[in-house]
Amino acid sequence: MDFAYDARTAELREKLLTFMDEHVYPAEAVAHEQRAAQADPWAQPPVVTDLKREARHQGLWNLFLPGTEYGAGLTNAQYAPLAEITGRSPQLAPTALNCAAPDTGNMEVLTEFGTDEQRRRWLKPLLEGENRSAFAMTEPDVASSDATNIETRIERDGDAYIITGRKWYISGAMSPNCHVFIVMGKTDPEGADVRRQQSMVLVPRDTAGVEVRRAMRVYGYEDHYHGGHAEIVFDRARVPVNHLIGEEGGGFAIAQARLGPGRIHHCMRLIGMAERAIELMCRRALDRTAFGKPLAAQSQVQSWIADARVSVEQLRLLVLKTAWLMDTVGNRGAHTEIQAIKIATPRTVADIIDQAVQLHGGGGVGQDFPLAELWAAARTLRLADGPDEVHQRSLARRELKRYAG
Template identity: 80%
Template sequence: MDFAFDARTEELRKNLLSFMDEHVYPAEAVADEQRAALASPWDTPQIVEDLKAEARRRGLWNLFLPDEEYGAGLTNLQYAPLAEITGRSPHLAPTALNCAAPDTGNMEVLAQFSSEAQKKQWLRPLLAGEIRSAFAMTEPDVASSDATNIETRIERDGGGTSRSSGAERGGSYVINGRKWYISGAMNPLCRIFIVMGKTDPDGADVRRQQSMVLVPRDTPGLEVRRAMRVYGYEDHYHGGHAEVVFHDVRVPAANLIGEEGGGFGIAQARLGPGRIHHCMRLIGMAERAIELMCRRAVSRTAFGKPLARQGVVQQWIADARVAVEQLRLLVLKTAWLMDTVGNKGAHTEIQAIKIATPRTVVDILDRAVQLHGAGGVSQDFPLAELWAAARTLRLADGPDEVHQRSLARRELKAYL
């Protein structure tokens, strides 16, 4: 395993670091000021559009997609240090580069599983940053940590019985159900939902009961009911997280992604890259926290000496550095395995980083908040919002306990 940056990665890193220093960090305060003056808090501040234009001009666009037809053609190992850098400003930088969830995962789904007509209608505008999207899977009335529990119904009405993909399906699908924490759904630019529900709820194989369909936002019966808060934050730059209700929502059968019964498999394919992308950005969040801790420690005095000379503060900073170096190596190993043996071959490592990274970064951010005192929980520093985002990732894409259960069963298998 060689984790040294190749020439292309080094060039992109330098370009991205310059973009962050010259444009992204200065834009953080400007974006908040502009948002306060908008007619709707969900509208996009002009500074975000300016950042997107500058990122495109610099060639920092769609870096997450390994498919050269659609994206930058980077491997996971090449993308990892770039995603880490964007994690230092997670509310602005990923959006500026068109590398923000849930659009990234949705574009990956469309690139891998959709028909040519679906790609033309939805993937192309997403790649261009002209529209946004949402992924509707999680439900409030069931334990969504087990995706086989979802209750949303996707019922076929008319047409043939072919289970193959393509645009020749006749008839339509009718969708009924309730979802929540549907990321991106509050953004006015969100034009398309990828909805997961059951087309065969009584099927013998619980992992073949689900399918995914494309539902345009303006489809009658689709109700974006309310914004869901995350520790009090509405996450405006992310497009919010909404409760969405589907009342007899009817879409053409050609809106099915892939085949009937393929929804669970598509979800698993989507979540693998999503999990490592989150972990890459989390390391950047931790680096931002360490930087803020060090700046605070050398600028504040308590009990007659700088905080930087207080033993407990030194311990916090040292432990944070060790933890980040460990996490980075594990994430890079996982990226290397995904590139060399595929996502299935890296399954253990993907679960390991999903367990370890959010938990560790939450602890680092918590120490950084503590070091900043009252300022740490205020809007004057990014730490409280970073903490909320990192803590949420112990639930998103599967809670810790689900990954621990699966990882333990795999370890024990050889001994049973």
Template identity: 80%
Template sequence: MDFAFDARTEELRAKLLAFMDEYVYPAEAVAEQQRDRLASPWDTPAVVEELKAEARRQGLWNLFLPDAEYGAGLTNLQYAPLAEITGRSPQLAPTALNCAAPDTGNMEVLSQFGDEQQKKQWLEPLLAGEIRSAFAMTEPEVASSDATNITTHIERDGDEYVVTGRKWYISGAMNPDCKIFIVMGKTDPDGEDIRRQQSMILVPRDTPGVTVERAMRVFGYEDHSHGGHAEVIFDHARVPASNLVGEEGGGFAIAQARLGPGRIHHCMRLIGMAERAIELMCRRAVSRDAFGKALAQQGVVHNWIADARVTVEQLRLLVLKTAWLMDTVGNRGAHTEIQSIKIATPRAVVDIIDRAIQLHGAGGVSQDFPLAELYAGARTLMIADGPDEVHQRSLARRELKKYL
């Protein structure tokens, strides 16, 4: 394993770091000011579109997609340090580079499993950053951590499918630019193979029977970076049969293909969030005095900073190893490592951000620093894309199998 950055990665890192310093960090406060003046909190601040235009001009666009036909053609190992940098400003940077969830996962699904018409109608405008999208899987009435529980029905009726169900925490759905849902539901609810009961289908937002019922908050935040999270009702929404993604019964496999890269992308960005927290912690420590000396001279602060640095270095190596394995032996071959980083990274980053909040006192929980919002985002990732306990269960069973 060689994790040294190659020439292309170094070039893109340098460009991206400069882009962050010159454009993204200054835009954070501007975006908040502009959002306060928007007609709807879900409208996109003008500065975000300016960032997107500049990122595209600089060639910092669609870096996440390894398919060179549609994206930058980077490997996971090449993309990892770039995603980490964007994680330092998760509300702006991923969107600016057209590398924000849930669009990234949806573009991966369409590029791998969509037919030519689906790619032309939906993938191309997503790649161009002209529209946004949502992935509708989680449901309020069932434990959606077990995807076989999903109750949404996708029923064939002649040349159409009829979609009926209730979803929630559907990321991106509040954004008025969200034009398409990828919906997971059951086409064969009584099938013998519980992993062949599900299918995925494309449902345009303006389809009769589709209602975005309400916005769902996360720790009180509306999470504008992802276009919000929504409860969405599909009430006998009819779409052409050609909107089916892949084949009937292929939804579970498509979901697994989508979630693997999604999980590592989250972990890459989480490391960037931890680095931002460490930076803020250090700046605060050297600028504040308490009980006659700088916070930076307090022993407990030394421990927090040292432990945070050790943790980040460990996490980064595990994420890079996972990226390398995904590139060399595929997602299946990296299954243990993908689950390991999904368990370890959010948990550790939450702790680092929590220490940074503690060091900032009241400022840490305020809107004047990004720490509270970083905490909410990191803590959510202990649930999103499969809660920790599901990954722990699977990982433990794989370990135990060696001895049974």
């Protein structure tokens, strides 16, 4: 494994670092001010539109998609250091580059499984950054860590499907620019194979019977820049049968294909979040004095900084190994490593950010520093795309299988 940057990665990395310094970091405070002044808090602040225009002008657009037909044609190993940089400003940078979840995963699904008509109608506006989308999988009434529990029904009725169910924490759905939901539900609830009971359908937001009921908060934050997280009720919502993605019974497999790249993208960005926290920690330690000497001279603070650096370097190597394996042997061959980074990265990064919060005192939990929002995002990722315990269970079973019998 050679993790040296190739020429294209090095070029994009330098361009992106400059873009962050000249455009993204200065826009953070502006975006907060513009959002607070808007009549609709879910609308995209004008400065974000400006960032997207500039990113596209500079060729920093759709970097996450590996194919050249729709994306930048980068491998996972090439994209990893770029995603890390965007993680330093997770509210703005991924959106500016059209590399923000859940749209990234939905674009991947439509690219791989969508029909020509579905790509024309739904994928093209997402690739252009004109529309947003949402992925409706999680439900409040069942343990959604086991996707086979999903209760939403998708029933065939002639030339249409009828969707009935309730979803929550559906990211992006509060945005007025979110025009379509990819909904996972059961088309064959009594099927013998529990992993063939589910299907996915495209449901336009304006479909009769679709109600975006309320915004769900995450540790008190509403995540406006991501389009929020909504509770949605589908009350016999009716869509044509050509809105089915793939085949009936293929929903579980599509979900797994979607979540694999999503998990590694989250972990890449988490490394950037940790780097931002370490930078803030070091600057604070050098600027503040307590008990007659700088915080940087306190042994406890030095231990935090040293341990954080060691942890980040370890995580980065594991994430890069995972990206390399995905490129060389595929997602299935990298299954163990994907689960390993999903377990280790959010947990460790949340701890690093927590220490940075501690070092900042009251400022660490307030709005004058990004640390509180960074911690909330990192902690939430211990649940998103499968909780730690599910990945631990699966990874342990695979490890034990090597020695059984």
